[in-house]
Amino acid sequence: MLTVYDSRxxxxxxxxxxxxxxxxxxxxxxxxxxxxxxxxxxxxxxxxHGRAPIEVVHDPAYLALLKTAHARxxxxxxxGDAIGYAWPVVRRRPVAIERIDALLGLHSTDAVTPVAExxxxxxxxxxxxxxxxxEPLLEGRARTSFALCRPPGHHAxxxxxxxxxxxxNAAIAAQHASDxxxxxxxxxxxxxxxxxxxxxxxARGDVFFASLHADPATDFPYFWGRPDESGERExxxxxxxxxxxxxxxxxxxxxxxxxxxxxxxxxxPNLLVVSFGADTFAGDPIAGFAMATAxxxxxxxxxxxxxxxxxxxxxxxYAVAALGENVAGFLSGFG
Ligand code: SP5
Ligand code: ZN
Numbered sequence: 001m002l003t004v005y006d007s008r009x010x011x012x013x014x015x016x017x018x019x020x021x022x023x024x025x026x027x028x029x030x031x032x033x034x035x036x037x038x039x040x041x042x043x044x045x046x047x048x049h050g051r052a053p054i055e056v057v058h059d060p061a062y063l064a065l066l067k068t069a070h071a072r073x074x075x076x077x078x079x080g081d082a083i084g085y086a087w088p089v090v091r092r093r094p095v096a097i098e099r100i101d102a103l104l105g106l107h108s109t110d111a112v113t114p115v116a117e118x119x120x121x122x123x124x125x126x127x128x129x130x131x132x133x134x135e136p137l138l139e140g141r142a143r144t145s146f147a148l149c150r151p152p153g154h155h156a157x158x159x160x161x162x163x164x165x166x167x168x169n170a171a172i173a174a175q176h177a178s179d180x181x182x183x184x185x186x187x188x189x190x191x192x193x194x195x196x197x198x199x200x201x202x203a204r205g206d207v208f209f210a211s212l213h214a215d216p217a218t219d220f221p222y223f224w225g226r227p228d229e230s231g232e233r234e235x236x237x238x239x240x241x242x243x244x245x246x247x248x249x250x251x252x253x254x255x256x257x258x259x260x261x262x263x264x265x266x267x268x269p270n271l272l273v274v275s276f277g278a279d280t281f282a283g284d285p286i287a288g289f290a291m292a293t294a295x296x297x298x299x300x301x302x303x304x305x306x307x308x309x310x311x312x313x314x315x316x317x318y319a320v321a322a323l324g325e326n327v328a329g330f331l332s333g334f335g
Contacts (some may be wrong), residue, residue, distance in 0.1 A: 012122035039324025046132020081114030109162030154194035190277025193225030278317030300333020
């Protein structure tokens with residue numbers, strides 16, 4: 001399968017994240033890339049589509065913050081990576097914000113997503129990788145392609161970062177395909193709910209979003225992903241959330257996946273974007289499902305049976321030693 005990747009995606013290495021009340025080594029590690037490349041073989045570098053397709057999805061003030069946050073943070077004498085630690089509660093009135101500490105809180109959901117020195121450049125090229133992998137599908141030169149994105153994207157919203165994500169690669173590609181005249185569905189099979197993607201398309205009926213994920217009652221991102229979230233206004237009915245219990249393996253996953261695929265087929269898109277996270281794997285250090293390596297080709301094959309041109313976008317997956325094998329297995333399901 002055509003795999004698109006830019007070597008600049010290795011340059012982001014957030015040092016630490018908050019976990020259980022302490023700073024721990026960050027789970028979204030550079031060596032995820034090394035394991036993926038070893039398993040997937042040759043890759044193609046994306047061309048630069050520029051900022052325009054990113055600016056359609058993300059807020060200009062947010063992009064400016066992402067680009068400058070680390071330099072501003074260090075410029076004020078702070079050591080380490082820039083990270084929010086104070087947040088406006090949901091109903092706090094809008095106020096003019098200048099202080100970098102406050103801006104980070106205004107545009108983030110959590111303290112697990114630091115802005116490191118190269119984060120803007122790396123997130124930019126991760127988004128370009130998604131656009132580069134979409135290109136041959138739009139031109140009819142390929143039926144399926146894989147965007148080896150890092151950092152991941154599905155927790156990033158129009159004006160916020162979170163969950164190790166900065167730019168929403170899948171949403172940027174889906175929007176770009178939609179702008180090229182395609183009817184697009186997004187299927188999110190990362191362990192975690194794709195809250196950023198859901199938010200971006202929540203009030204729209206022209207892009208369908210389906211997600212299978214761990215129960216937000218027990219798992220990140222906690223505040224999104226309940227089954228009664230089904231879209232709003234013109235988007236009512238164009239969001240589908242399927243919640244699965246901790247311990248879910250293929251026997252439980254498969255019927256839920258079939259339900260999501262049925263809903264996508266009824267929507268009738270002509271292009272599919274899959275947010276693929278391998279953190280559903282039994283060995284994942286931060287997640288709680290029980291999928292086996294042998295289940296990923298099955299998962300890929302069920303999705304491939306929709307018969308749609310499909311862009312697969314890399315999201316999470318933190319069992320580094322098994323990551324490449326699990327992703328290659330998933331992609332092999334597309335034949
Ligand atoms: C894209 C994606 O899969 N993001 C997941 C973000 C989940 N973050 C919350 C879980 C925190 C667990 N951190 C464990 C760190 C151990 N070093
Ligand atoms: Zn995840």
